[in-house]
Amino acid sequence: MLFDAVHNAGPTFFHLxxxxxxxxxxxxxxxxxxxxxxxxxxxxxxxxGAAAVAFVVSVLQWLSLQGHHEAVTVPIVEWLxxxxxxxxxxxxxxxxxxxxxxxxxxxxxxIHIYATAYMHYDVRYKNDPRxxxxxxGFFNLFIAMMMILVTGDSYLTLxxxxxxVGLCSxxxxxxxxxxDILGNPSTANARAAKKAFVxxxxxxxxxxxxxxxxxxxxxxxEFEGVFAKVHEVAAQHPNVLLAVTLFLLLGxxxxxxxxxxxxxxxxxxxxxxxxxxxxxxATMVTAGVYLITRSAELYLAVPQAQAAVALVGGLTALVxxxxxxxxxxxxxxxxxxxxxxxxxxxxAVGMGAFxxxxxxxxxxxxxxxxxxxxxxxxxxxxxxxxxxLPDDPEAQAVAGHHGHDHAAHHGEHDAHHAxxxxxDMRNMGGLLRRIPVTSWTYIVGALALAGLPPLAGFWSxxxxxxxxxxxxxxxxxxxxxxxxxxxxxxxxQLVMVFLGKPRTEAxxxxxxxxxxxxxxxxxxxxxxxxxxxxxAPGVHAFGHWLEASLPEIxxxxxxxxxxxxxxxxxxxxxxxxxxxxxxxxxxxxxQHDPLEKVLGPGLFDFLRQAWHWDDFxxxxxxxxxxxxxxxxxxxxxxxxxxxxxxDTIVAGTYRRLSRFLARPxxxxxxxxxxxxxxxxxxxxxxxxxxxxxxxxxxxxxxxFVGVVLMLGYLWWVIVR
Amino acid sequence: MVPTSFYIFLxxxxxxxxxxxxxxxxxxxxxxMAVELMLNAANLAFVAFARQFEALDGQLFVFFVMxxxxxxxxxxxxxxxTIFRTKHSVDIDAMHELKG
Numbered sequence: 038m039l040f041d042a043v044h045n046a047g048p049t050f051f052h053l054x055x056x057x058x059x060x061x062x063x064x065x066x067x068x069x070x071x072x073x074x075x076x077x078x079x080x081x082x083x084x085x086g087a088a089a090v091a092f093v094v095s096v097l098q099w100l101s102l103q104g105h106h107e108a109v110t111v112p113i114v115e116w117l118x119x120x121x122x123x124x125x126x127x128x129x130x131x132x133x134x135x136x137x138x139x140x141x142x143x144x145x146x147x148i149h150i151y152a153t154a155y156m157h158y159d160v161r162y163k164n165d166p167r168x169x170x171x172x173x174g175f176f177n178l179f180i181a182m183m184m185i186l187v188t189g190d191s192y193l194t195l196x197x198x199x200x201x202v203g204l205c206s207x208x209x210x211x212x213x214x215x216x217d218i219l220g221n222p223s224t225a226n227a228r229a230a231k232k233a234f235v236x237x238x239x240x241x242x243x244x245x246x247x248x249x250x251x252x253x254x255x256x257x258x259e260f261e262g263v264f265a266k267v268h269e270v271a272a273q274h275p276n277v278l279l280a281v282t283l284f285l286l287l288g289x290x291x292x293x294x295x296x297x298x299x300x301x302x303x304x305x306x307x308x309x310x311x312x313x314x315x316x317x318x319a320t321m322v323t324a325g326v327y328l329i330t331r332s333a334e335l336y337l338a339v340p341q342a343q344a345a346v347a348l349v350g351g352l353t354a355l356v357x358x359x360x361x362x363x364x365x366x367x368x369x370x371x372x373x374x375x376x377x378x379x380x381x382x383x384x385a386v387g388m389g390a391f392x393x394x395x396x397x398x399x400x401x402x403x404x405x406x407x408x409x410x411x412x413x414x415x416x417x418x419x420x421x422x423x424x425x426l427p428d429d430p431e432a433q434a435v436a437g438h439h440g441h442d443h444a445a446h447h448g449e450h451d452a453h454h455a456x457x458x459x460x461d462m463r464n465m466g467g468l469l470r471r472i473p474v475t476s477w478t479y480i481v482g483a484l485a486l487a488g489l490p491p492l493a494g495f496w497s498x499x500x501x502x503x504x505x506x507x508x509x510x511x512x513x514x515x516x517x518x519x520x521x522x523x524x525x526x527x528x529x530q531l532v533m534v535f536l537g538k539p540r541t542e543a544x545x546x547x548x549x550x551x552x553x554x555x556x557x558x559x560x561x562x563x564x565x566x567x568x569x570x571x572x573a574p575g576v577h578a579f580g581h582w583l584e585a586s587l588p589e590i591x592x593x594x595x596x597x598x599x600x601x602x603x604x605x606x607x608x609x610x611x612x613x614x615x616x617x618x619x620x621x622x623x624x625x626x627x628q629h630d631p632l633e634k635v636l637g638p639g640l641f642d643f644l645r646q647a648w649h650w651d652d653f654x655x656x657x658x659x660x661x662x663x664x665x666x667x668x669x670x671x672x673x674x675x676x677x678x679x680x681x682x683x684d685t686i687v688a689g690t691y692r693r694l695s696r697f698l699a700r701p702x703x704x705x706x707x708x709x710x711x712x713x714x715x716x717x718x719x720x721x722x723x724x725x726x727x728x729x730x731x732x733x734x735x736x737x738x739x740x741f742v743g744v745v746l747m748l749g750y751l752w753w754v755i756v757r
Numbered sequence: 758m759v760p761t762s763f764y765i766f767l768x769x770x771x772x773x774x775x776x777x778x779x780x781x782x783x784x785x786x787x788x789x790m791a792v793e794l795m796l797n798a799a800n801l802a803f804v805a806f807a808r809q810f811e812a813l814d815g816q817l818f819v820f821f822v823m824x825x826x827x828x829x830x831x832x833x834x835x836x837x838x839t840i841f842r843t844k845h846s847v848d849i850d851a852m853h854e855l856k857g
Contacts, residue, residue, distance in 0.1 A: 731853030737779050 049104075050097035054111045054128045057094040057138060058184040061087045065177035072170020080166070081153035084173035088149045088180055092142035098135045106132055106585030110190055117193075124258060129190035133586035136395060136579075137187035137327055140402045144319045145180050147557045151410050152176065152311035154553035158417045159309065160424050161213050161220045172212060176315070179205035183320055187327060191259040192248050195328070199244065199292065202321045207234040209316060210308040218416075219424070219456055229307035236301035240291015247284035250277060264334040271338050282335050282342035285328060286349065293325025294376045295353045295383055300651055302376055306368040310413030313368060318375045318409050319402040326382040326398050330391045333587055337389060344509070346387025351505075351515035354380030356648065358522035362529065362632065363644035366460045367412045370530050373647070374486065375405055377519055381501050384512050390504030391587050392580045396572045397501055399579070400493035403568045404485040407561035411479035412460075414554055415534060418472050418547035419459035435546045457543065462530065463627035467539040471547040474555040476535045478562040483531055485565040487524040488607045495604070496569030503599045517606060524607040528614035529632070537622030764805030771798035785837050785847040796826050 064087025072080045101109075108131035117124040128134075156162055156172055182205055186198025211230030217223035251258050254277045255266050271278050289295060294302035305317045316322070329336060329346060336343050354377045361373035378401050385394030425432035458464060469476040485492035488499070498520060505513035539545035549555065572579035574595035617631045633641040643649065728739075771794055778791030800819045807815030837847060844851045 731855070733849050733852065734780055734783075741776060741780065 049101040049109075050094075051101055051109045051111050051130055053094050053097055054130050054188065055113050057091045057098075057142065057188070058128075058181050060090045060094070061177040061181040061184065063087065065174045065181065068170045068174040068177065072174065073167050075170065076166060077153075077157065077169055080170045080173050084177050085146065085149045085153065087177050088142060088146040091180055091184065092139075092146045095135065095138035095142045098130050099139060102130070102132060102135055106582075108586065122252070122256070124191055124193050126194055127190045128188035129260065130188065131586040132582050132584075133327075133330060133395070134187050136399065136583065138184065140323075140399055141183045141187065141320045142180065144402050144406050144561075145183075145315055147560060148311050148315040148319070148406060148410065149173070149176060151314075151413075151554050151557040152309075154551045155311050155413055155417060156309065158421060158426075158429070158550075159213075160420055160426065161216045164428070172209075172309070175205055175208050175212070176311075179209070179316060179321070183324075186324055190261070191257075192251060192263070193258045195331070196241075196244060196248060199288075199324060199328075200241065202316070202324065203234065203237050203241070203292070206237075206305065206308075206312075206316050206321055207231075209312040210305045212309055212312065218458070218460060219420075221456070226307040229304040233301040233305045236298050237291045240288045240298050243284045243287025243291070247281050247288065250281050250284065260331065267334050267338050278335060278339045279342055282332070282339050283345065285332060285335075286342065286346055289325030289328055289346075289383065290349065291325075292328075293322050293379045293383060295325070295349050295380060296356060299353060299357065299376045300647075300654060303369055303372045303647065306366070306372050310368065310409055310416060313372070314406045314409035314413070318371070318405040322375065322379055323382065323398045323402065326379070326386055326394055329383065329386040330395055330587070333386075333389075333391055336387070337588060343387055343389060347384045347505075347509045347512045348387075350380045350382070350384030350387050351509075351512035351519075352380070353377065354384060354519035355515045355522070358519040358526070359644050360647045362522055362526040363630075363641050364526075365462050365630075365645075366458075367415060367462050367465070367530070367534060368409070368460055370462075370526055371405070371408050371412060374408075374523065374526065377523060378405065378486070380519065381498065381516060384509075384516060385501040385504060388505060388508040388512060390501060390508065392572070392583050392592070393497065393500040393504050395583060396579055397497035399571070400485070400497040400565070400568045403561055404482045404492075404494055404565040407478060407482035407558060407565050408486065410554070410558055410561065411475055411482060414472065414475040414550040414558065415465065415468060415479070415547075416459045417550055417554075418468070418475065419464065419541075419543045421548045422546040423457055423459060423543040431548055435548055457541070459543065462533040464541045465534045465539075465544050466537045466541075466621070466624070467535070468544060468547055469535040471539070471544070472549045475550060475558060478555075478558040480531060480535070481562040482565050483527045485569075487527040487611065488520055488603060490600070490604060491566075491569060491573075493565050493568035495600075496573050499600045499603055500572065502603050503593050503596050506596075506599055507593055517603065520603055521606045521610045524610035525614045528611045529618050532615070532618040532621055538625060540624060540626050761805050761809040764801060768798045768802040768805065771795070771801065783848050783850055785840065785849050788849060789833055789837065793826065793830075796822055 064083050067083050068075070068080050075083065108129055111128040111130060113126045113128065115123075116126045152172070156169055162168060179202060182198050182201030184198070186195055186202060189195040189198055207230050210233050211227045214224070214227040214230070215222060217225055248258055251263055254270050254274060255263050257263060257266075267278070287298075290298040302317060302322065306313055308317070336346065357373045357376035357380060361370050361377060364370045364373060378397070382394045382397050382401070385391075385397060421429060421432040422435055425435065427433075481492070485494035488495045490496075502513060502516055502520070505516055539547075570576060577592060580592050617635065620631060630641065636644070646652070775791040775793075775795030775798060778794070779788050782788055782791065800822055803815040803819050803822070805815075807813065807819075840852060841847055
């Protein structure tokens, strides 16, 4: 296999690229093997250090690419050789993969730092160093897998990373597989992890089919080889490219949570909040967007597939946004928001606006990570106030303030009411004054998500809308509607969480998070505020940077109408939400959601239940599958194989054979031989015993008789 | 001269008496005497045939038999004395066990 020689004027660090994979892998190994002995501080240092080294390596790649923007291939190892078909594990370092590396390791490192404090305050942690080490082992493993994904130079290598991050996602969603959020025994998290894994299998099946098709028609799975043959194959087999791109789209709908496979992402919020931030908002779920951008050459050759991708993205953006407006769980709102924003990205890359999609990926990584981490900070703030842990002096002090009341209230709570849910926004309110750093950074992130200028979300979303207006007017409509709903649910959330009066005891005594967490929040808030200028009109640094990796990019000029419309839509939507929700500020305890009155309880509940999408799947797929599984288990396996085949045929035959061997053969022949032998010996002994009576006269008689017989015989012989 | 058959007949009679006594009597001393009787019946037969064939072989054998009988008496009487000491009886049927 021939690799491009690493050649360049000036210092380059491409040969360091494998470290981005191996250092986090090493960190994970150290934490898995020795985490128990390292202690909390040691584990945290190893994990954060490994992620930070990966970030430094990524920055060095970025510096190395400054001189020339051509892709560089860094070979690691020969992987597969099957006849003429060869796949090497090599890293493709180009502007696109380095962008992903920077986002993953940069945001990843920040989230690692945040998690060191967050995991400590989790009520389920209970100072178990093994649990702490396991968490950070998984976290580092995830970074390593994500690096394999984004740097792989073939679809197969990418798939390895794709599955690896899926595994880490599964492990981390179900991290507290035995507890619910409050530390009560529950298997809900484990079930959520299983759901995510199974739903992703469906998408991965599509990805695999795409790889097989590429292998069959292109003879290679390496990006370069595949892209070089696109026109040749398109001319020979017109439908192959359509099939490949649609199979890839199925993979993307799984990993990036698009319609129809998005159902796993809201459940994935069962994982600890740093996991939601890192995996289910900033990095892993954007892998699908990366995949389509990477496959730009394929998609550009098939306009139907592009339209399909754009439509899927646009629909997802709108549908998920409608679901987000009716959620009460602070993380569920963000989850549906993430699905919706991923829809924006997928729509963008689908219609060919790769730069806009990747740009939104980057800014979204900043502000959605910020929002998730902020929500984690809110949750921990409430949890610490509600359940003061013995080793948490701050929480103890607050608990002391309202100690008696709280204890009485708490006891009553547990006895008669549903347990306190620190993620439910109805239990919040008025947090702005209690936890100002978390609140203000959250507000920055939320406004960036809503798309207010000049925050990061505005620029990237505007660019997508601009391209959509130009390329796919239908999708433009969908996305604008989604943007309207985005601003709405963002405002609703801000009012419910931060404004007004505290609606519970815990909210009233919420405790600001430690500096490790707030520092990260502030950093991300700055990035969310300023990140948009990377590719702001007139700058287009990001666009020029990506140009080297992407085919035929045309940048549309900034359009004041589009930007104006999107800003106006966002502002109008926020005003609408404000007019609905400003009454919430005065509430002492939760009453009916104002939106419920406007929409009617039926529609509100329909949105809250995510359009009953899960129920639909349950009825159509899961129940049938369960019935099939029950049939296979009870009838085929148990009754047929176990009861009938095993018991009757195998065991029955065996039993009959053993009975035959035991009775006629063993008892009848073998035992009988032994018994008869013994019996005859005994009989003989009985006879012989009579001879040796001990009476001398008897012996004398026998001697006499013997002599007579012998003499008689001799006489008879002689006479004859 | 008395024919040899008379001696043989007498020897056979004596032997038969001895054999029957050995088989039927229980007194060890009597059995012992009966054994002697049988030996002497044999001696009588030897002497009778020696006279008839005018050979000394038979007479010679008689001396051997008498010597053996004397030795036998020495051993046998010692045994009988010992038996009497252990069993307080000279009944031969009392000696039907190896244990003693």
